Amino acid sequence: MAEIIAAAGNLSKEYQNTKALSNINFGLRRGDIYGLVGKNGAGKTTLLRILTGQAFLTAGSISLFGESSKEGLSKGRKRIGAIIEEPGFYSYMTARENLEYYRIQRGIPGKRCVQEALEEVGLVDTGNKKFQNFSLGMKQRLGLALALMNKPEILLLDEPINGLDPFGIVEIRNLLLKLNKEKKITILISSHILTELTNLVTCYGFIDRGELIKQLSEEELLKECGKYLEVKVDKAERMAALLETKLGCHAYKVTSDYSLHIFEYLNQPELISQMAVENGIGLRSIAPKEMNLEDYFMQLVGGKDDEAIYEK
Numbered sequence: 594m595a596e597i598i599a600a601a602g603n604l605s606k607e608y609q610n611t612k613a614l615s616n617i618n619f620g621l622r623r624g625d626i627y628g629l630v631g632k633n634g635a636g637k638t639t640l641l642r643i644l645t646g647q648a649f650l651t652a653g654s655i656s657l658f659g660e661s662s663k664e665g666l667s668k669g670r671k672r673i674g675a676i677i678e679e680p681g682f683y684s685y686m687t688a689r690e691n692l693e694y695y696r697i698q699r700g701i702p703g704k705r706c707v708q709e710a711l712e713e714v715g716l717v718d719t720g721n722k723k724f725q726n727f728s729l730g731m732k733q734r735l736g737l738a739l740a741l742m743n744k745p746e747i748l749l750l751d752e753p754i755n756g757l758d759p760f761g762i763v764e765i766r767n768l769l770l771k772l773n774k775e776k777k778i779t780i781l782i783s784s785h786i787l788t789e790l791t792n793l794v795t796c797y798g799f800i801d802r803g804e805l806i807k808q809l810s811e812e813e814l815l816k817e818c819g820k821y822l823e824v825k826v827d828k829a830e831r832m833a834a835l836l837e838t839k840l841g842c843h844a845y846k847v848t849s850d851y852s853l854h855i856f857e858y859l860n861q862p863e864l865i866s867q868m869a870v871e872n873g874i875g876l877r878s879i880a881p882k883e884m885n886l887e888d889y890f891m892q893l894v895g896g897k898d899d900e901a902i903y904e905k
């Protein structure tokens with residue numbers, strides 16, 4: 594079993610009138626790339642801020658590297674690198690000058706770490722180019738370089754892929770994979786777009802309205818994103834009742850007033866259609882489908898009230 598190097602136990606956080614996190618239990622294993630997925634406002638940033646000490650928890654506990662005391666947490670935080678808010682880089686400075694500024698400000702000894710961080714993120718050749726002329730991808734990479742300067746064992750990244758074009762996404766993804774494989778850095782990365790994290794994370798945690806509603810591995814996710822029958826009818830709720838009472842089928846999901854996804858009877862669509870017709874349900878169509886990641890996310894957290902899920 595891999596060592597748990599960051600954990601939360603029954604963690605809750607309230608801001609004045611908002612419950613941002615409710616009874617979160619999770620463990621980050623050494624070597625993992627853990628994807629925290631949730632819509633805007635789900636509580637992702639709050640969780641990361643509590644781990645880095647930028648926000649206080651209201652109830653429950655956290656631990657870092659097995660330590661949960663105040664001193665232990667503050668020691669543990671020195672072994673973490675994070676990008677939570679956009680780092681305030683100076684627009685008129687180069688990549689190297691910006692890192693050097695923060696190195697001095699943070700009291701990190703030796704200039705070597707600046708060079709190494711620039712090498713790690715592929716910004717060593719940007720010379721005199723000023724930050725203001727960087728692409729968004731370059732800016733994100735400089736943020737990563739800053740988080741890497743203290744040689745962290747864990748990287749906490751809040752939506753680092755947000756707003757990047759497809760090329761930028763691939764670039765950051767490859768960089769994170771390299772840091773994980775070659776430097777053995779454990780990564781906790783948040784996103785409101787599930788597909789951004791595919792081919793990157795080893796483990797997913799879905800967060801919705803402050804609750805961690807599901808955790809599963811990449812393999813389990815792909816298994817769950819399986820096949821189903823999409824059934825379009827005139828009354829989905831009545832069809833659902835029939836599935837339960839006539840077939841004892843509970844593996845379905847009502848997706849609108851007029852449609853359902855059925856995860857059983859994949860090879861017997863005629864059984865479903867016959868039952869619908871015999872019971873006076875207007876059947877419009879029945880077709881085998883395969884669930885994609887967005888469908889899965891929508892099924893878990895509901896998507897109607899937040900179009901952001903489908904941003905690309």
Ligand SMILES: Nc1ncnc2c1ncn2[C@@H]1O[C@H](COP(=O)(O)OP(=O)(O)OP(=O)(O)O)[C@@H](O)[C@H]1O
Nearest residue numbers: 608611613631632633634635636637638639640785
């Ligand atoms: N400083 C604060 N004061 C009051 N409420 C806050 C504060 N920070 C966050 N919240 C609220 O807590 C909830 C969780 O916010 P949080 O920023 O953690 O979500 P998120 O999943 O990171 O969303 P986003 O992707 O939009 O940043 C939201 O309802 C938010 O409005």
